[in-house]
Amino acid sequence: MSLKSLDPRVTRLNLPEGEAPAIEPKQELDQFETYEAFHQKKDGAAHTYVGPVHAPNEDVAFLFAKEQYSRRFTCVGLWIVRTEHIQVTPYVGDQENVYDMMRVEEPTERSEEVEAYEIFHLKKRGKAHAHVGRVMATSYQEALQEARKQFGEKGPIVNVWVMKSKHVLQSAEEDKDMWTTIPEKKYREAIAYKVMDKITKYKEEHKTTAS
Amino acid sequence: MYGGGNVFEATKFDNLQTEDPAKLAEFEARIARGEKIEPKDWMPELYRKQLIRMIEQHAHSEIIGALPEGTWITRAPGFRRKMAQMAKVQDEVGHAQLLYSAAETLGKTREQMLTDLINGKSKYSNVFNYPAFTWADSNIISWLIDAGAIVNQMANAKGSYGPYSRALERICAEEAFHLKYGHDAVVHMATGSSKQREMIQAALNRWWPPIMTFFGPSDKMSTHTETLMRWKVKMASNDECRQQFLDMYVPKIWELGLTVPDPKLKKNMETGQWEYTEPDWDEFKRVINGDGPCNAERLAVRRTAEERGAWVRRALLNPKAKYVKPLA
Numbered sequence: 001m002s003l004k005s006l007d008p009r010v011t012r013l014n015l016p017e018g019e020a021p022a023i024e025p026k027q028e029l030d031q032f033e034t035y036e037a038f039h040q041k042k043d044g045a046a047h048t049y050v051g052p053v054h055a056p057n058e059d060v061a062f063l064f065a066k067e068q069y070s071r072r073f074t075c076v077g078l079w080i081v082r083t084e085h086i087q088v089t090p091y092v093g094d095q096e097n098v099y100d101m102m103r104v105e106e107p108t109e110r111s112e113e114v115e116a117y118e119i120f121h122l123k124k125r126g127k128a129h130a131h132v133g134r135v136m137a138t139s140y141q142e143a144l145q146e147a148r149k150q151f152g153e154k155g156p157i158v159n160v161w162v163m164k165s166k167h168v169l170q171s172a173e174e175d176k177d178m179w180t181t182i183p184e185k186k187y188r189e190a191i192a193y194k195v196m197d198k199i200t201k202y203k204e205e206h207k208t209t210a211s
Numbered sequence: 212m213y214g215g216g217n218v219f220e221a222t223k224f225d226n227l228q229t230e231d232p233a234k235l236a237e238f239e240a241r242i243a244r245g246e247k248i249e250p251k252d253w254m255p256e257l258y259r260k261q262l263i264r265m266i267e268q269h270a271h272s273e274i275i276g277a278l279p280e281g282t283w284i285t286r287a288p289g290f291r292r293k294m295a296q297m298a299k300v301q302d303e304v305g306h307a308q309l310l311y312s313a314a315e316t317l318g319k320t321r322e323q324m325l326t327d328l329i330n331g332k333s334k335y336s337n338v339f340n341y342p343a344f345t346w347a348d349s350n351i352i353s354w355l356i357d358a359g360a361i362v363n364q365m366a367n368a369k370g371s372y373g374p375y376s377r378a379l380e381r382i383c384a385e386e387a388f389h390l391k392y393g394h395d396a397v398v399h400m401a402t403g404s405s406k407q408r409e410m411i412q413a414a415l416n417r418w419w420p421p422i423m424t425f426f427g428p429s430d431k432m433s434t435h436t437e438t439l440m441r442w443k444v445k446m447a448s449n450d451e452c453r454q455q456f457l458d459m460y461v462p463k464i465w466e467l468g469l470t471v472p473d474p475k476l477k478k479n480m481e482t483g484q485w486e487y488t489e490p491d492w493d494e495f496k497r498v499i500n501g502d503g504p505c506n507a508e509r510l511a512v513r514r515t516a517e518e519r520g521a522w523v524r525r526a527l528l529n530p531k532a533k534y535v536k537p538l539a
Binding site: 006007009015018019022023025026028029030033052053054056057068071083084088093094126159185187188189190191192193195199201206 | 291308312527
């Protein structure tokens with residue numbers, strides 16, 4: 001006997017009825033690696049952390065993140081970074097500045113060349129990390145020292161993320177048109193449903209028929 | 212969308228004596244100051260276990276909850292409704308993605324969570340073990356089940372765990388459309404032909420008992436519950452959520468001339484509390500433990516999707532990949 005459902009598509013799957021044996025635990029990485037996504041709400045705005053995605057590679061991560069985080073609300077840019085490429089400082093309290101609380105260690109290894117690093121700050125716990133700028137350095141530690149000099153003075157900073165610019169997959173200027181259809185999809189907006197008009201009309205008519 | 216129905220029974224981790232008192236004091240002081248907890252912070256085992264369980268159940272509810280409504284995409288009357296229903300179902304699956312990631316930051320992998328769902332070890336919101344017989348059932352789910360979920364999620368968004376709060380803020384923003392869409396669909400039926408009115412009333416009659424169990428049984432107040440409330444894991448009691456839901460939505464049902472199939476339902480003006488027939492908690496327990504009209508089908512569908520997609524995931528897997536927990 002196969003499973004009969006109210007949904008004809010489910011019935012057509014011919015699934016066996018009755019209890020199925022337990023599945024083997026899924027293998028590690030069955031759901032792929034993790035990437036972190038950052039979006040830009042409008043031109044000139046800082047890229048802000050939106051959340052992780054799981055994907056088999058950077059390009060697929062970009063597609064998933066585009067769908068997951070920039071499907072419903074306005075967006076003009078998207079950055080993707082493999083989670084393991086991000087270096088994270090300790091977290092401090094909401095009134096504290098992490099740069100003052102930690103000893104920024106002297107670089108243990110330097111690369112031959114100076115390269116670009118992107119710096120993100122978390123201003124308040126529970127909120128999202130936002131991009132504060134780019135520094136040039138020969139290592140993650142040096143990038144953090146540079147970040148402290150350039151961006152470290154402004155009020156509470158709970159946590160800092162540092163990543164190499166070359167590890168960030170960034171949408172390009174000409175990619176922006178992928179978000180141009182968002183405002184057209186009005187059926188996904190609460191505002192498109194004029195419920196009160198219908199209720200008021202119904203009540204009016206109902207009153208007339210009742211009296 | 213998601214219902215409470217969380218039963219926060221004590222676990223063996225309930226013994227806080229085993230926790231480092233200095234770290235525990237610092238953790239509690241942070242929450243008392245109104246600061247959020249982030250994944251790298253020290254946290255008591257009880258906090259971690261309860262949050263994993265709660266966020267995981269929430270994630271499973273989103274993914275299973277998409278099934279009864281997904282059923283109606285192809286049969287939704289009209290192109291616009293098909294588009295909207297599809298957008299809503301896509302949102303729900305997206306919510307599951309957000310929530311699985313939030314739970315992962317606490318140390319349970321996505322693979323483990325999906326295995327536990329398919330093997331029936333983890334629960335999801337019990338209402339999704341009931342069938343959506345008609346388009347009107349789908350409308351009632353879109354409106355009232357989502358309404359209940361929003362009551363719950365708005366409360367939990369104020370909770371103390373950063374990644375869960377961030378996910379819930381995004382989820383609540385998207386749910387605003389679900390609620391209006393569902394309400395609009397119900398209003399359309401209720402103000403339509405007599406046949407449409409009959410259909411929506413019948414669907415409401417079918418769904419009312421599961422809706423009343425949606426927030427779970429009254430909490431047994433214990434030191435355990437008090438601890439979880441102090442830690443801002445549990446933000447409101449099940450009864451408080453149920454009362455808030457009744458307060459917000461019963462008048463909206465009544466104004467459409469629809470009736471609620473509970474002769475005892477009324478607001479006691481003196482206490483300000485709604486009175487109602489006590490839901491059938493024996494049935495609730497029986498269904499949540501597997502013996503509901505759709506439990507087997509829901510899990511079979513999920514299992515099939517997992518099995519049939521396995522070769523794609525294997526083919527895409529980068530052999531050098533290594534798992535790192537999401538950051539936040």
